[in-house]
Amino acid sequence: MSDKEFKRKVYLQDKPRKQAKDELIEALKLIPEIETVPTKVALGRVTALPIFANLSMPHYHASAMDGIAVRAEDTYEAHEHRPLHLKKNEQFIYVDTGNPIPNEFNAVIMVEDLQEIDDETVEIIVPATPWQNIRPVGEDVVCGEMILPQGHSLRPVDLGALLAGGVQELPVIKKPRVAILPTGNELVQPGSTMKPGDIIEFNGTVFASFVQEWGGEPLLSDIVVDNPKHIRQAIEKAVDEADMIIINAGSSAGSKDYTVHVISELGKVYTHGIATRPGKPVILGEVKGKPIIGVPGYPVSAYLALEWFLRPLVYHYQGIEEPKRETLKVRLGRRVVSNMGAEDFVRMNVGFVNGEFIANPLTRAAGVTMSMVRADGILVVSPDSQGLEQGEEVEIELYKPLEAIQKGVLFTGSHDLSIDIVSSLLRKKDVNRQIISSHVGSLAGIMAIRKGETHVTGIHLLDPETQVYNLPYVEKYLSGQDVVIIPFLKREQGWIVPKGNPLNIKTIEDIVEKGAAYVNRQRGAGTRILFDSLLTKHSLTAEQIQGYEREMFSHLSVAAEVKEKENSVGLGVYSAASTMGLDFIPVADESYDLVMTKSFFDSEGGKLFLEVIQSDEFIHTVEHLGGYKTVRDQTPKFLNN
Numbered sequence: 001m002s003d004k005e006f007k008r009k010v011y012l013q014d015k016p017r018k019q020a021k022d023e024l025i026e027a028l029k030l031i032p033e034i035e036t037v038p039t040k041v042a043l044g045r046v047t048a049l050p051i052f053a054n055l056s057m058p059h060y061h062a063s064a065m066d067g068i069a070v071r072a073e074d075t076y077e078a079h080e081h082r083p084l085h086l087k088k089n090e091q092f093i094y095v096d097t098g099n100p101i102p103n104e105f106n107a108v109i110m111v112e113d114l115q116e117i118d119d120e121t122v123e124i125i126v127p128a129t130p131w132q133n134i135r136p137v138g139e140d141v142v143c144g145e146m147i148l149p150q151g152h153s154l155r156p157v158d159l160g161a162l163l164a165g166g167v168q169e170l171p172v173i174k175k176p177r178v179a180i181l182p183t184g185n186e187l188v189q190p191g192s193t194m195k196p197g198d199i200i201e202f203n204g205t206v207f208a209s210f211v212q213e214w215g216g217e218p219l220l221s222d223i224v225v226d227n228p229k230h231i232r233q234a235i236e237k238a239v240d241e242a243d244m245i246i247i248n249a250g251s252s253a254g255s256k257d258y259t260v261h262v263i264s265e266l267g268k269v270y271t272h273g274i275a276t277r278p279g280k281p282v283i284l285g286e287v288k289g290k291p292i293i294g295v296p297g298y299p300v301s302a303y304l305a306l307e308w309f310l311r312p313l314v315y316h317y318q319g320i321e322e323p324k325r326e327t328l329k330v331r332l333g334r335r336v337v338s339n340m341g342a343e344d345f346v347r348m349n350v351g352f353v354n355g356e357f358i359a360n361p362l363t364r365a366a367g368v369t370m371s372m373v374r375a376d377g378i379l380v381v382s383p384d385s386q387g388l389e390q391g392e393e394v395e396i397e398l399y400k401p402l403e404a405i406q407k408g409v410l411f412t413g414s415h416d417l418s419i420d421i422v423s424s425l426l427r428k429k430d431v432n433r434q435i436i437s438s439h440v441g442s443l444a445g446i447m448a449i450r451k452g453e454t455h456v457t458g459i460h461l462l463d464p465e466t467q468v469y470n471l472p473y474v475e476k477y478l479s480g481q482d483v484v485i486i487p488f489l490k491r492e493q494g495w496i497v498p499k500g501n502p503l504n505i506k507t508i509e510d511i512v513e514k515g516a517a518y519v520n521r522q523r524g525a526g527t528r529i530l531f532d533s534l535l536t537k538h539s540l541t542a543e544q545i546q547g548y549e550r551e552m553f554s555h556l557s558v559a560a561e562v563k564e565k566e567n568s569v570g571l572g573v574y575s576a577a578s579t580m581g582l583d584f585i586p587v588a589d590e591s592y593d594l595v596m597t598k599s600f601f602d603s604e605g606g607k608l609f610l611e612v613i614q615s616d617e618f619i620h621t622v623e624h625l626g627g628y629k630t631v632r633d634q635t636p637k638f639l640n641n
């Protein structure tokens with residue numbers, strides 16, 4: 001078949017995930033191979049047969065203590081009031097722990113229970129019982145006894161028992177070899193010089209690492225060019241070398257999505273399209289009896305699909321149960337909408353607030369790798385649900401240890417680089433005490449405190465009437481709540497412009513007059529409120545600002561956007577400009593303060609948090625960024641009316 005003969009396939013199935021998996025496992029009779037490996041390097045491998053001891057351990061009667069070997073019968077007369085003397089080499093010999101016990105003796109008396117009279121004589125006052133303090137032959141392992149059953153994943157202690165039982169090598173299931181084929185003309189190897197349209201090939205490494213984690217052996221191939229001929233060749237080679245094949249991507253309906261056609265030409269396609277979001281365009285098939293899985297290109301879809309279909313195969317091949325993740329009951333901090341007819345997999349952040357686990361959905365975009373890095377767990381919403389309400393109790397699968405979630409500090413509010421510094425210093429004090437931050441802007445941060453969804457927020461909200469920062473907003477929106485305001489930083493806000501300030505922007509009027517492309521912040525962000533109040537002050541309107549509608553969610557995203565465009569300008573903090581190598585023209589000094597719930601303030605985590613922000617190391621690091629002054633008087637204000 002040539003390129004042109006491939007028709008564009010646009011219709012995907014919506015097969016239930018479990019059905020698709022069961023059909024695949026059912027269709028393929030995976031026959032594992034067996035190999036012999038040295039016991040010393042067998043950690044994590046799975047026994048292919050029951051393993052029996054070749055030796056007894058110990059293989060002789062051994063002293064269990066340091067002391068003397070005796071005949072118990074010779075000691076029966078010993079008594080507290082009638083000490084008994086024993087003669088060396090006739091009635092006893094000295095032994096150390098582990099020494100063989102000569103045939104004529106049958107008990108050991110510990111050195112602590114002896115009185116040495118002279119070089120040849122000891123005195124005892126308690127008789128010995130036969131076989132006391134002796135490890136009989138085979139006390140640990142008896143020759144011929146089964147040390148381990150078949151299908152057992154070897155742990156460090158198992159290796160010890162095997163070696164003790166004289167097993168120096170053993171039959172294990174061969175690691176299933178998984179060929180990983182990254183395809184796509186846009187892909188380049190990490191470290192290449194990038195031009196627009198290039199994408200770093202990173203999925204392959206993630207897949208290979210998962211395969212290793214699950215006990216398989218990854219065979220990561222070079223990038224395969226997107227055409228049927230090369231894809232076909234790559235699959236044929238992979239089928240010869242591996243037990244399972246992963247092909248990424250081209251699983252969907254694009255004009256270059258050849259994968260499904262090549263698989264059906266070379267073998268069979270069982271499924272194309274499953275009822276999940278994300279991850280829908282998965283292909284499940286076989287070539288020459290080997291499973292082949294086409295996973296979508298988008299990283300999140302790809303990793304989930306790998307877990308749904310490859311993980312069971314890898315474990316099934318090894319003949320062991322797939323380990324289950326811990327689950328946790330949580331209350332939803334926000335509503336989660338869902339597709340009817342498909343399972344939704346929603347990445348979640350979880351925090352322990354006011355004695356309850358509160359979970360909030362992260363971005364649903366399938367291209368955001370960082371959402372997998374940040375996720376504390378995943379919520380699976382069933383196909384017959386239209387969504388779950390705020391406050392509803394649900395169960396999620398955990399991606400992180402419970403302790404880390406329990407100790408995590410939730411920060412929801414306006415992003416500032418100093419919060420990342422607090423996070424790393426906090427972690428230095430306690431590895432489990434990290435900041436889980438959502439950058440939602442100042443007002444949304446205040447609302448999160450109000451709804452009990454966060455421990456801390458960072459805000460910089462100028463009240464246009466009083467020209468006072470923050471306090472008026474806290475009093476307005478958090479009245480009646482137990483919160484603590486901590487004066488935190490003074491920071492410079494200014495115009496972030498490309499290096500050299502090509503449009504020579506100095507004032508807000510310049511943005512209008514020079515037709516600069518403005519990079520705005522989202523509604524409710526302190527920087528947005530500052531910009532809007534500058535507009536009002538200079539009698540300008542939003543319509544006069546080019547780009548006003550496009551909203552970014554952090555200072556750094558504004559700076560990243562400015563870096564992309566010669567004629568652009570944004571409003572943000574100095575540190576964001578300098579991090580991106582951009583110029584900065586100061587506009588205003590503002591107060592960025594922290595608000596925390598009283599219960600967090602009083603908690604262990606709150607105390608550590610305060611210790612960190614008052615530390616010399618923190619103050620020094622923040623001031624070194626430039627554009628900041630830390631507030632020396634961080635006296636907390638309690639709001640409780």
Ligand SMILES: Nc1nc2c(c(=O)[nH]1)N[C@H]1C(S)=C(S)[C@@H](COP(=O)(O)OP(=O)(O)OC[C@H]3O[C@@H](n4cnc5c(N)ncnc54)[C@H](O)[C@@H]3O)O[C@H]1N2
Pocket residue numbers: 012182183184186187199200201202203204248249250251252253254257278279280281295296297298299301366
């Ligand atoms: N008309 C339709 N378009 C799309 C559909 C659809 O149903 N109809 N489904 C969308 C969904 S959902 C997904 S998921 C993607 C899957 O697309 P493909 O599997 O064909 O993947 P590509 O388009 O080739 O790539 C998507 C994206 O991922 C990047 N990618 C690919 N491989 C790698 C790699 N090895 N490392 C890192 N990144 C990789 C690729 O460059 C793209 O940016 O289709 C939607 N479209």
Ligand code: MOO
Pocket residue numbers: 276277278279280281296298301302366
């Ligand atoms: O189903 Mo795609 O896999 O949403 O991202």
